[in-house]
Amino acid sequence: MPPIGWVFGKHARLNSGASTNVSLTRSTVSGNGGIGVYANRNLGPLSATVFVRDSTVSGNSIGVFADQGTTIYLGHSLIQGNGTGWDGCFACGTPGAVKSYGDNKIDNNAAGNSAPPTVPLK
Numbered sequence: 001m002p003p004i005g006w007v008f009g010k011h012a013r014l015n016s017g018a019s020t021n022v023s024l025t026r027s028t029v030s031g032n033g034g035i036g037v038y039a040n041r042n043l044g045p046l047s048a049t050v051f052v053r054d055s056t057v058s059g060n061s062i063g064v065f066a067d068q069g070t071t072i073y074l075g076h077s078l079i080q081g082n083g084t085g086w087d088g089c090f091a092c093g094t095p096g097a098v099k100s101y102g103d104n105k106i107d108n109n110a111a112g113n114s115a116p117p118t119v120p121l122k
Contacts, residue, residue, distance in 0.1 A: 036060035039070035066096025075101040085112035
């Protein structure tokens with residue numbers, strides 16, 4: 001979980017319901033002191049999913065962060081110039097997941113430059 005007081009670019013905080021889906025398309029998320037795209041289910045819904053498509057995430061402390069029990073899917077997007085490109089909260093008891101459709105550009109981040117696990121195009 002990121003430190004309190006961080007600034008978020010696009011923060012999907014999901015508080016209720018059985019499941020929630022959020023889409024971010026053709027957007028630029030840049031220059032935040034904290035996380036660019038942040039999914040957090042706040043122990044509310046059973047599942048929380050964020051889809052990022054045709055977007056640029058750059059110049060943030062962490063580009064994309066999937067908190068406990070959430071999933072972020074990346075498609076045809078650029079994740080570059082962040083402190084960490086992406087993170088799935090691997091230190092959490094229930095990790096989050098960042099998944100890719102395999103057509104992203106993830107580079108020039110201080111850490112987290114590897115490709116996330118891929119899912120097949122459907």
